[in-house]
Amino acid sequence: MIFVTGDTHGDWMTRLNSHSFPEGVELTKDDYVIICGDFGLWHDTKEERHNLEWLDNKPFTTLFVCGNHENYDRLYEYPVEEWNGGKIHKIRDSTFHLMRGQVFDIQGKKFFTFGGASSHDVQDGILKQDDPRINEWYRDYDKMFRINHTSWWKEELPSEEEMTEGMMNLKQNGLQVDYIITHSPYASVLCQMDQGSGVYKTDILTDYLQEIKESVEYKKWFFGHMHVNQNFPGDNAIAIYEQIIRIL
Secondary structure, three states: OEEEEOOOOOOHHHHOOOOOOHHHHHOOOOOEEEEEOOOOOOOOOHHHHHHHHHHHOOOOEEEEEOOOOOOHHHHOOOOEEEEOOEEEEEEEOOEEEEOOOEEEEEOOEEEEEEOOOOOOOOOOOEEOOOOOHHHHHHOOOOOOOEEEOOOEOHHHOOOHHHHHHHHHHHHHOOOEOOEEEEOOOOHHHHHHHHOOOOOOOOOHHHHHHHHHHHHOEOOEEEEOOOOOOEEEHHHOEEEOOOOEEEOO
C-alpha cells in the first residue's frame, strides 16, 4: 500500500502515530508513506534524533520530497544512493529523501518527484547570521524574516541541473508517469489559490512545474506547501496537508 500526506515539519509523532494513522499499524516495510515536502529535517538535536528513530521504527517505509523548510546543508551531506530507479538520500534504514527530477518505480507505478518551493514568510528579508537586527526582530511578531543557513537556504529552489535532469528523466519515460509528487504547486494553480491577493508569487520552480503539467501525462499530482487540503479535479491535482490519502 502507498499513502500520501502533506507537510509534517518534523512532527511525525503527531501525524503518523497509531491514533492519527491507524492503518499504519498493519503495514510492512514494503508499504510506503510519502510526505509532500517540509519533512522537517532541521537541526541535529537530541529531540530530532529521537523522533527520527521513532519514525524509522514504524512498520512502514517513509519517503519524502524536500520542501522550503529543510536544512539543505545537512540534507546534502547524506550520500546519494540508487533506489527503485531513481536517486535518494538515505536518512535512516527506512526513511528516504526522493531527490529532485527522479522517476521511481514503486509497486509497479511510476512516480516523478521534485521537491522545493519559495518561502512566503520572508518579506523583511534574509539576514546573515551575524546581523544585529536579529535579536530585536525576534521580539517583533510583525517581522517576517529568516536567517541564512539557520532557517533559510537558497537550495529551496532548484538548480538548472536539477531541472534539466528532471525533464530528461521524464522524456526517457515517454513523458508519462502515474503520479507526480512535489512540494510547490505549478504556476496556474498557485495563481488560482492566490486569488489576486499577491501573497503568492510565481518563480522558476512554479514555471518549471507548469511546463511539466502541460507536457507530461499523469494520473494524479500531489503537492504540499500551501497548508490546505484542496482538490483540483480539472487538473487531477490535490493540495494536501493533514490528510493521509491511500493511493494504492
